[in-house]
Amino acid sequence: MKGISSTMAITVTGLLALNGNAEPVHYPSKCKLPLVKDKPLVNSIHLKDLLKCAQDLEDIAYATPARNRVHGSEGHHGTVQYFKDTLESLGDYYKVELQEFTTEVTLASAQEFSAGGVTYDTDSFEFGNNGTWTDVPLVNVANLGCDPEDVPDTVTGNVALIARGDCTFVQKITNAGAKGAVAAMIYNNLEAGVASGTLGGVNELIPLGGLTRADGLALAELIEAGETVTSSGTYWAYVTEATSHNVIATSKYGDPDNVLFLGAHSDSVDKGPGINDNGSGSCGILTVAKALSKYRTNAQVKFAWWTAEEEGLLGAEHFVNTSTPEDLAKIRLYLNFDMIASPNYFLGIYDGDGSRFNLSGPPGSDVAEHLFEEFFAARNLTTFGAEFNGRSDYGPFLDAGVPCSGLDTGADGVKTEEEQKIYGGIAGETYDQNYHSAADNFNNLAHFPFEINAKAISHVVATYAKSWEGFPARLPSNSTSVARRHLHPRSSGVPKRHSCGVTELMEY
Structure with a gap:
């Protein structure tokens, strides 16, 4: 969902716009500088x-x-x-120029996840969609979720639990969403903290959160053992327009x-x-x-x-x-x-x-x-x-x-x-x-x-x-x-x- 336009601005005197037209070359006054070595x-x-x-x-x-x-x-x-x-x-x-343009930016705000009554460290994904769910079962996704056949039919109406690796986050949650999952949790494939990253742009995919490798594996083992593990999650962010600048210095x-x-x-x-x-x-x-x-x-x-x-x-x-x-x-x-x-x-x-x-x-x-x-x-x-x-x-x-x-x-x-x-x-x-x-x-x-x-x-x-x-x-x-x-x-x-x-x- 697109939010209000950003009001943030940079104050710059004599802002220069870049264009494709070549300008006359003006050389510095210090022409006695030695040639670079x-x-x-x-x-x-x-x-x-x-x-x-x-x-x-x-x-x-x-x-x-x-x-x-x-x-x-x-x-x-x-x-x-x-x-x-x-x-x-x-x-x-140097001739120093600022090249201005406006684009969308995702501003993260809140992320919470719990399962089986335990609150876990979690993170949102850039361009992840907002979502909240309460007491919804987790379902293991086989392998790494990169193939639609990895996703079981039982994920319908539930939250997909998927390991990171081999394919993009987008591919994983697209497959889960196609089978009716209401959200997905991706856990890391290395001992490198909570899984996080970007979905690359605004999308209509299911909400997504990240977990550590240890937490994801522990939850997956409980599910594999036959336990019903219910989860609750809140992931909220908004997309807004922001003005930004390239800094370009030309000798x-x-x-x-x-x-x-x-x-x-x-x-x-x-x-x-x-x-x-x-x-x-x-x-x-x-x-x-x-x-x-x-x-x-x-x-x-x-x-x-x-x-x-x-x-x-x-x-x-x-x-x-x-x-x-x-x-x-x-x-x-x-x-x-x-x-x-x-x-x-x-x-x-x-x-x-x-x-x-x-x-x-x-x-x-x-x-x-x-x-x-x-x-x-x-x-x-x-x-x-x-x-x-x-x-x-x-x-x-x-x-x-x-x-x-x-x-x-x-x-x-x-x-x-x-x-x-x-x-x-x-x-x-x-x-x-x-x-x-x-x-x-x-x-x-x-x-x-x-x-x-x-x-x-x-x-x-x-x-x-x-x-x-x-x-x-x-x-x-x-x-x-x-x-x-x-x-x-x-x-x-x-x-x-x-x-x-x-x-x-x-x-x-």
């Missing part, structure tokens, strides 16, 4: 600066009643203002026809401040943007902090959809950073060449992946290919045929024994045990991957901001072989203009 830029990235940014984001969230930074909220407006103010404090190095140095683009999402889920997801990525690229402002570049460098990623990549999608094909064709490479400091981490690089997951990106995605690999290998650090499925803000760029790469330390996937031997941590546990929870705060950050990943980002920035030598030219978007990713509700020796207005031969 790899080692100095990498050495200028320090853990203390990353942590200062992360602490600031937590403070912004905790200064609001909701204690989060969900898009459209007071906490997210504060986050946007923080990035804007920080970038503008660097003088005239006034560099060739605007050869753009290096970095992005990270700036919003959290409604459960907490989102300091690993994705304060880590946001702070990583902000720290690099600040360090880069001491140098001139041959390529234009653009940074973006996307809003509404947690709602389905809406901020990045809005940018891509409102950009002209000509402007998108100027982006040589898009780099995405989402969760780069997970506590039970692995060091992941998007599998742009498809060598691990057999799904490659547009030409250049593989080259960027290998550049990241070389950085870590030079420091005797092992990396793994991370699944390149478009389920973060690089997805819309992939769909537009833009080469993409990025880093990842894991979310709700499970750490393997091989990874445990390399990185330490706990095999069999999720990479971030506090993923999408109130405990994703400043203390949830792993310092080593946070710093080394930020340094890796600066290495790739220094390399391509100086020269695109060895990087393939962009293909027309209609000639790429990249298949569209669906989310579950996701040349050389060419004369170029010098940064200070002088034409010289550059390697692109």
Whole structure:
């Protein structure tokens, strides 16, 4: 049910609207800045600066009643203002713009569940529908509820109890609802807290709540033993319209026809401040943007902090959809950073060449992946290919045929024994045990991957901001072989203009 329109707003002087029309390039007055070099830029990235940014984001969230930074909220407006103010404090190095758009947001309010007279920890799901029931029996759903045949006929008029895993939440409760269930409870498949997540958008599905693995298994065993376990539940939330902003900073140095683009999402889920997801990525690229402002570049460098990623990549999608094909064709490479400091981490690089997951990106995605690999290998650090499925803000760029790469330390996937031997941590546990929870705060950050990943980002920035030598030219978007990713509700020796207005031969 759609609620009243949000009255939250951000006060910004001189708000700039983005459009697809190219503007004249204005270069900073400090044309005597040195050309960016790899080692100095990498050495200028320090853990203390990353942590200062992360602490600031937590403070912004905790200064609001909701204690989060969900898009459209007071906490997210504060986050946007923080990035804007920080970038503008660097003088005239970047053109800083706010791209505004309005979308729907789910504001959670109440969730309660009891069974057999016992009250259980529970959570709602984003875009879950409101519902209340009293003294309604629980019915076990076989296997994982991914096949309609898993759902017994006895679920009609009752509440389906389903284990998480193998298919989407939507598929599970669609199957249960089709058999007449009045609601569903999904319990976790790992010892990682209460099951929760998103249904991807407004829907007409049955109400849904989450349980821990231990509680779900205990209830399932009682039912399997023949006991009638009655349950009562209340899940209430409302959907409202919210205005939100992408923050986009474009260097006034560099060739605007050869753009290096970095992005990270700036919003959290409604459960907490989102300091690993994705304060880590946001702070990583902000720290690099600040360090880069001491140098001139041959390529234009653009940074973006996307809003509404947690709602389905809406901020990045809005940018891509409102950009002209000509402007998108100027982006040589898009780099995405989402969760780069997970506590039970692995060091992941998007599998742009498809060598691990057999799904490659547009030409250049593989080259960027290998550049990241070389950085870590030079420091005797092992990396793994991370699944390149478009389920973060690089997805819309992939769909537009833009080469993409990025880093990842894991979310709700499970750490393997091989990874445990390399990185330490706990095999069999999720990479971030506090993923999408109130405990994703400043203390949830792993310092080593946070710093080394930020340094890796600066290495790739220094390399391509100086020269695109060895990087393939962009293909027309209609000639790429990249298949569209669906989310579950996701040349050389060419004369170029010098940064200070002088034409010289550059390697692109």
